[in-house]
Amino acid sequence: YITKESKQAFHYLLSLLKKLQTNNKIKILVVDDSGSARAYVRGLLLRHNFDVLLANSGKSALNVLKNNPDIKLIITDKEMPNMNGIELCNEIRATHTKDDVSIIGISANSSQSLTAKFIKNGANDFLQKPFCLEEFYCRVIQNIEYIQSIDTIRKQANTDYLTDLANRRYYFNSAQPIMDSLDTSTVAMMDIDDFKSINDNYGHDAGDIVLKTISSLIKLHFEPKYLAARLGGEEFSIYFHDLELEKAVNMLENFRQELEKTKINVGSELISCTVSIGVCQDKKDKLDSLLILADQKLYSAKETGKNKVVF
Numbered sequence: 041y042i043t044k045e046s047k048q049a050f051h052y053l054l055s056l057l058k059k060l061q062t063n064n065k066i067k068i069l070v071v072d073d074s075g076s077a078r079a080y081v082r083g084l085l086l087r088h089n090f091d092v093l094l095a096n097s098g099k100s101a102l103n104v105l106k107n108n109p110d111i112k113l114i115i116t117d118k119e120m121p122n123m124n125g126i127e128l129c130n131e132i133r134a135t136h137t138k139d140d141v142s143i144i145g146i147s148a149n150s151s152q153s154l155t156a157k158f159i160k161n162g163a164n165d166f167l168q169k170p171f172c173l174e175e176f177y178c179r180v181i182q183n184i185e186y187i188q189s190i191d192t193i194r195k196q197a198n199t200d201y202l203t204d205l206a207n208r209r210y211y212f213n214s215a216q217p218i219m220d221s222l223d224t225s226t227v228a229m230m231d232i233d234d235f236k237s238i239n240d241n242y243g244h245d246a247g248d249i250v251l252k253t254i255s256s257l258i259k260l261h262f263e264p265k266y267l268a269a270r271l272g273g274e275e276f277s278i279y280f281h282d283l284e285l286e287k288a289v290n291m292l293e294n295f296r297q298e299l300e301k302t303k304i305n306v307g308s309e310l311i312s313c314t315v316s317i318g319v320c321q322d323k324k325d326k327l328d329s330l331l332i333l334a335d336q337k338l339y340s341a342k343e344t345g346k347n348k349v350v351f
């Protein structure tokens with residue numbers, strides 16, 4: 041009974057599914073106390089190359105989710121012993137927002153209030169059994185696309201567009217809570233030396249290439265262990281959550297020396313550039329206050345000849 045229209049619609053869905061699957065496999069968790077129901081939904085999802093995880097109870101679902109924080113979608117049955125699908129939604133929402141993971145409730149129960157109950161308890165969507173395949177895939181795609189859009193927006197909100205380093209917002213939001221849990225923290229402020237003259241002599245595009253090159257080198261030297269960010273312009277900061285001052289200074293000194301030796305191809309020629317770095321370790325409560333101290337060290341690095349680490 042497949043009509044031409046539904047065939048076309050299905051092709052459209054398939055193209056959307058392909059688009060979703062271009063990167064890594066997307067993880068979907070299927071929760072149902074019935075083995076045959078789990079196997080059926082799993083089969084539908086495997087056809088389109090999703091990475092399917094299974095759970096036969098709410099409790100087991102919470103465990104699987106804990107061990108797989110990258111699950112994007114949970115499809116859960118309503119009627120299950122011990123913890124039903126709606127209670128499961130509630131439990132999941134205690135730790136995961138709708139922006140972290142989508143939930144679709146499924147039930148054969150045709151009670152009109154069930155959809156509302158699911159959604160009120162944190163589900164994003166609902167499917168009535170028996171469902172038609174087209175609707176099933178539509179809802180799966182829509183809910184994954186939602187999560188992926190949020191992921192993209194979140195990444196963009198936290199990343200510096202030019203250099204792909206963390207931006208100031210992400211830096212403060214992530215470093216401050218770590219700082220709150222520690223007695224002392226070590227932080228570095230870094231500023232490119234005579235950057236204005238690079239722009240003036242070789243052009244703004246060359247300046248951008250220098251910013252990107254330095255940022256790649258920063259990533260190489262300090263990430264993922266430590267948190268590095270472009271705070272703005274030609275200023276960077278690195279937060280060392282668990283490093284004594286001397287060790288941080290050593291790492292920064294290695295970085296400074298390697299940058300000094302690096303020839304940067306700005307199109308017209310190879311140029312080199314240097315940075316000045318101020319670093320300090322202190323008991324401050326606020327990252328702001330610690331950065332001011334590091335900035336004072338940076339200032340004295342600039343005042344005493346640049347291209348050095350001052351602590």
Ligand code: GH3
Binds near residue numbers: 272
């Ligand atoms: P100092 O050694 O004292 O730090 O001197 P400086 O020239 O590096 O410092 P100054 O603050 O005078 O100049 C910083 C320059 O950085 C000015 C600004 O135009 C440039 N700049 C800021 N953001 C960008 C950017 O995204 N791209 C480029 N190409 N230049 C930028």
Ligand code: MG
Binds near residue numbers: 074
């Ligand atoms: Mg059931």
Ligand code: MG
Binds near residue numbers: 231273274275
């Ligand atoms: Mg500056």
Ligand code: MG
Binds near residue numbers: 232233234235274
């Ligand atoms: Mg500068």
Ligand code: MG
């Ligand atoms: Mg300056």
